[in-house]
Amino acid sequence: MTLRRITLIGGPLLLLGGGLVALGWAALAPMTPLAPSAREVVYVIPKGTAAQSAGGEIPSGLPSEIHLRLGVRDILVLRNDDEQAQQFGPVQLTPGQTYRLAFDQPGVLQLACSFHQGIGFVIFVDPPPSRGWERLQWRLGLVRE
Helix, strand or coil, X not given: CXXXXXXXXXXXXXXXXXXXXXXXXXXXXXXXXXXXXHHEEEEEECCCHHHHHHCCCCCCCCCCEEEEECCCECEEEEEECCCCCEEECCEEECCCCEEEEECCCCEEEEECECCCCCCXXXXXXXXXXXXXXXXXXXXXXXXHC
C-alpha cells in the first residue's frame, strides 16, 4: 500500500474514531456543577400585571408552568417589575423585589399566585439527565441553544 492510499483511508477513519470517542465522552462523562448564575431561570412579572388581573384578564407573557432540571436549571428567580405586590405561593413579592427558589429534589409543585387567579402555577423539577443516551441528548441540546 502506498502512503497516499493509507492517507486517503486513514484520515476519514481517524476522524470517525475521534467523533465516536467524543460522543461516548458526552454520554458518559459526569456532569460538572454549573455556577449558580448559569442554573437560574428568571421569571419576570411585568409592569401592569395587577391591573390586567383586576380587570379579569389573564396577563399575557406569563406562563402557567415552568420546567426545571436538577443540576442544570434548578434555581427559579422571581422578579416583580409590577407596581403592585404579587403573591407567588408562600412568597409575597413587593414591587421591584427579586426572590430565588433553589430546588434540590425532583417533583411537581402546584402554587396559587395572584397573577394566575383560578389557574395557579405549576413548577416541574426533573431529575438530572441520566448517563448514556439521555445525557448525550441533553448535551447536544445545549450545543444547539
